[in-house]
Amino acid sequence: MTAEQDLDSFRAEVRGWLSANCPPEMREPIRSESDVCWGGRNAVFTSPAQKQWLDAMTSRGWTVPDWPKAYGGGGLSPAETKILRQEMAALGCRSPLNSFGISMLGPALLKFGTEEQKLEYLPPIARGEIRWCQGYSEPNAGSDLASLATRAEDRGDHFIVNGQKVWTSYADKADWIFCLVRTSTESKQGGISFVLFDMESSGVSTKPILLISGYSPFCETFFDDVSVPKANVVGEINRGWDVAKYLLGHEREMISGMGLGGERKALGAGVGPIDDPLLRAEIAEFDVDSLAFTAMSEHFIDQLKAGEAHPAMPSMMKYAGTELNKRRHELIMAAGGSDALEWDSERSKGGKAPRDWLRTKANSIEGGTSEIQLNIVAKHILRLPGA
Amino acid sequence: MTILTDEQKQLNEMAKGFLAGEGTVAKQLRHWRDIGCKDGFGHDLWKQFGELGLAGIAVPEAQGGLGLGAVETALVLEEVGRNLTPSPFLTTAVAAVRALDGSALAERWFPGIAAGDTVAALAVDEGRHHAPAATALAAKRSGNGFTLSGAKQFVVHGASADLILVAARTAGAPGETDGITLFAVEKDAEGLAVDNVALADASKAARLRFDDVQVDADAVIGEVDGGWAPLSRALSAGRAGAAAELVGVAAGAADMTNDYLKQRKQFGRLIGEFQALQHRAAHLFSEIEIARAAAWKAAELLDKGDERAELMVSVAKAKAGRAAKLSAQEGVQMHGGIGMTDEHDIGFYMKREAVLGALFGDERFHANRVAQLSGY
Numbered sequence: 170m171t172a173e174q175d176l177d178s179f180r181a182e183v184r185g186w187l188s189a190n191c192p193p194e195m196r197e198p199i200r201s202e203s204d205v206c207w208g209g210r211n212a213v214f215t216s217p218a219q220k221q222w223l224d225a226m227t228s229r230g231w232t233v234p235d236w237p238k239a240y241g242g243g244g245l246s247p248a249e250t251k252i253l254r255q256e257m258a259a260l261g262c263r264s265p266l267n268s269f270g271i272s273m274l275g276p277a278l279l280k281f282g283t284e285e286q287k288l289e290y291l292p293p294i295a296r297g298e299i300r301w302c303q304g305y306s307e308p309n310a311g312s313d314l315a316s317l318a319t320r321a322e323d324r325g326d327h328f329i330v331n332g333q334k335v336w337t338s339y340a341d342k343a344d345w346i347f348c349l350v351r352t353s354t355e356s357k358q359g360g361i362s363f364v365l366f367d368m369e370s371s372g373v374s375t376k377p378i379l380l381i382s383g384y385s386p387f388c389e390t391f392f393d394d395v396s397v398p399k400a401n402v403v404g405e406i407n408r409g410w411d412v413a414k415y416l417l418g419h420e421r422e423m424i425s426g427m428g429l430g431g432e433r434k435a436l437g438a439g440v441g442p443i444d445d446p447l448l449r450a451e452i453a454e455f456d457v458d459s460l461a462f463t464a465m466s467e468h469f470i471d472q473l474k475a476g477e478a479h480p481a482m483p484s485m486m487k488y489a490g491t492e493l494n495k496r497r498h499e500l501i502m503a504a505g506g507s508d509a510l511e512w513d514s515e516r517s518k519g520g521k522a523p524r525d526w527l528r529t530k531a532n533s534i535e536g537g538t539s540e541i542q543l544n545i546v547a548k549h550i551l552r553l554p555g556a
Numbered sequence: 557m558t559i560l561t562d563e564q565k566q567l568n569e570m571a572k573g574f575l576a577g578e579g580t581v582a583k584q585l586r587h588w589r590d591i592g593c594k595d596g597f598g599h600d601l602w603k604q605f606g607e608l609g610l611a612g613i614a615v616p617e618a619q620g621g622l623g624l625g626a627v628e629t630a631l632v633l634e635e636v637g638r639n640l641t642p643s644p645f646l647t648t649a650v651a652a653v654r655a656l657d658g659s660a661l662a663e664r665w666f667p668g669i670a671a672g673d674t675v676a677a678l679a680v681d682e683g684r685h686h687a688p689a690a691t692a693l694a695a696k697r698s699g700n701g702f703t704l705s706g707a708k709q710f711v712v713h714g715a716s717a718d719l720i721l722v723a724a725r726t727a728g729a730p731g732e733t734d735g736i737t738l739f740a741v742e743k744d745a746e747g748l749a750v751d752n753v754a755l756a757d758a759s760k761a762a763r764l765r766f767d768d769v770q771v772d773a774d775a776v777i778g779e780v781d782g783g784w785a786p787l788s789r790a791l792s793a794g795r796a797g798a799a800a801e802l803v804g805v806a807a808g809a810a811d812m813t814n815d816y817l818k819q820r821k822q823f824g825r826l827i828g829e830f831q832a833l834q835h836r837a838a839h840l841f842s843e844i845e846i847a848r849a850a851a852w853k854a855a856e857l858l859d860k861g862d863e864r865a866e867l868m869v870s871v872a873k874a875k876a877g878r879a880a881k882l883s884a885q886e887g888v889q890m891h892g893g894i895g896m897t898d899e900h901d902i903g904f905y906m907k908r909e910a911v912l913g914a915l916f917g918d919e920r921f922h923a924n925r926v927a928q929l930s931g932y
Contacts, residue, residue, distance in 0.1 A: 472558075554818055
């Protein structure tokens with residue numbers, strides 16, 4: 170059989186397996202936060218179908234199809250991974266697991282982790298058993314991420330960590346944290362280490378932050394004499410910035426994907442005639458940008474897989490994707506009129522439209538602001554002076 | 557696609573080398589403008605397109621061409637745009653060839669086109685805005701053929717063309733796509749009055765007046781009353797091609813501007829150090845990358861005959877038009893006073909973007925088409 174025939178038969182096999190194993194409820198579009206499966210030690214499944222779907226995908230390693238099988242992955246080639254994603258999209262299958270472990274920590278461990286660390290942490294990530302959060306941002310640091318102050322004192326075989334993180338996504342629901350700490354004050358970026366520890370460790374506490382949307386996806390996180398074994402350092406001590414930067418690239422890829430809103434169709438598709446000519450024109454203009462960005466996303470992913478992407482391209486994608494997502498929700502609000510202003514009525518599904526709209530305003534702040542992304546493009550791609 | 561094959565990369569390199577050497581503003585655009593050339597382009601260069609095989613890029617191999625698709629065409633056109641190279645490549649080698657392909661007229665015209673000897677033009681618009689369905693120019697049956705009466709404008713290379721593809725109405729009413737017939741009219745046809753007009757970018761487009769122009773029945777491309785099909789093929793190829801050329805215009809202007817930001821000093825600093833300019837340059841980079849991805853996607857879908865191709869062609873034309881406009885205007889602004897002079901090349905990008913942006917439908921036409929094709 171030729172390689173192409175192999176892929177054709179793989180596609181047929183995937184389609185058959187998904188049809189047989191993806192429960193019908195898991196083929197409905199995601200409507201609310203509770204539809205999303207995050208896994209973890211204390212995972213609450215909103216339906217038996219949600220758990221059944223996660224178990225089925227885990228059994229094949231398809232929560233992380235392109236990871237090696239030894240680490241809980243599916244061992245698929247890039248072409249096979251693409252086919253799996255295409256077939257899932259074709260059937261409308263939901264992602265079985267949302268996970269910072271998969272999208273952020275996993276790639277960093279694959280690149281920088283020791284074999285012991287990979288074997289210890291990756292399989293539980295793949296199976297959705299441990300939910301991770303990211304301890305990067307600190308009060309007063311913001312976009313100047315490397316100015317972080319949380320310190321880790323060397324006590325021989327372990328560190329004692331003290332300090333505070335902020336904007337820690339879902340810290341109150343996470344089992345473990347991957348965290349940047351200062352192990353040396355000699356240089357700004359050169360004194361940072363990347364450590365992993367259990368959120369149940371003595372001295373860790375979290376407090377949710379209520380946002381303008383009424384949601385609390387972020388927390389303040391406090392460390393008070395937390396003991397962290399040195400074996401939990403990823404990469405070299407004082408070289409954590411390399412790991413952090415690599416991981417940020419993956420975070421930006423993930424966030425840039427949100428510009429698609431999970432949809433590949435025009436925003437105006439299926440709504441019928443739009444009477445207001447100005448609104449119609451604005452939506453049409455948005456759809457031009459949005460559909461063009463969809464093409465760019467596809468191109469970008471192919472570039473990544475072919476190893477042809479410029480390392481700073483995730484910054485461009487994050488910038489463009491998140492600005493687009495904000496525009497999308499401005500238009501949804503405009504089209505919805507006064508209906509879209511209802512905050513907690515049943516008709517408005519608990520104010521989904523205005524809450525989602527408000528939520529998107531964080532897209533261009535979190536994971537590096539749009540201004541930071543533009544700085545990175547100016548410096549690393551355009552090579553403008555002094556940038 | 558989205559990742560180029562080795563063959564496509566080679567073609568791209570060849571086009572890059574050829575046009576950066578022979579197609580420059582100094583050798584072509586500025587030269588022909590300054591000597592007041594009636595065609596607005598050089599026939600020698602068009603002949604070179606033929607010698608390199610590029611003029612026959614879309615002509616089937618069996619008829620002496622390279623038999624390549626919209627993706628390869630886009631790779632050449634991006635370089636044409638980058639160098640602002642004036643030539644009949646888009647109208648002749650891309651749009652006209654797609655219209656003629658498979659018709660009885662292909663045998664007559666393809667050898668000359670592939671050799672870089674023949675120039676073809678597309679006569680579609682009758683008003684000041686692109687509206688192909690609004691075609692009103694009348695074609696009445698007469699003897700063995702038809703008599704054409706009416707007017708066309710914005711016929712790019714119309715006065716230089718050996719062959720003019722004319723959309724005319726044989727049935728129905730303006731606004732309807734049925735009842736349009738596409739005719740191949742040869743230059744010097746009796747009753748055809750040609751007003752050769754220089755446009756803002758120093759290219760030439762004609763206003764044509766048809767006063768009972770007699771054509772034979774075998775001048776019909778495709779079917780009588782069914783001209784929308786070959787016309788649509790030509791327009792799709794032309795629009796996707798113009799999108800790719802606009803990406804080149806955008807990228808050429810942006811490269812020129814970024815170089816300037818690295819050289820020009822003000823207040824004792826390179827102006828490229830100023831964050832206000834860095835952010836605009838980075839935003840522009842983002843817009844151009846996205847426009848290129850859209851142009852490539854449109855070309856890929858056209859080559860596959862995918863049903864989403866028409867939507868993506870309009871997305872690409874609108875997006876690339878806006879990216880080129882932004883790039884040219886930011887380019888002039890960031891160049892400051894020198895950017896306003898005729899001596900500097902950056903202004904040519906603004907002029908070219910305006911003409912190419914309007915050709916085969918501007919960004920509003922195509923955004924509206926995106927809305928229509930999406931059902932709103």
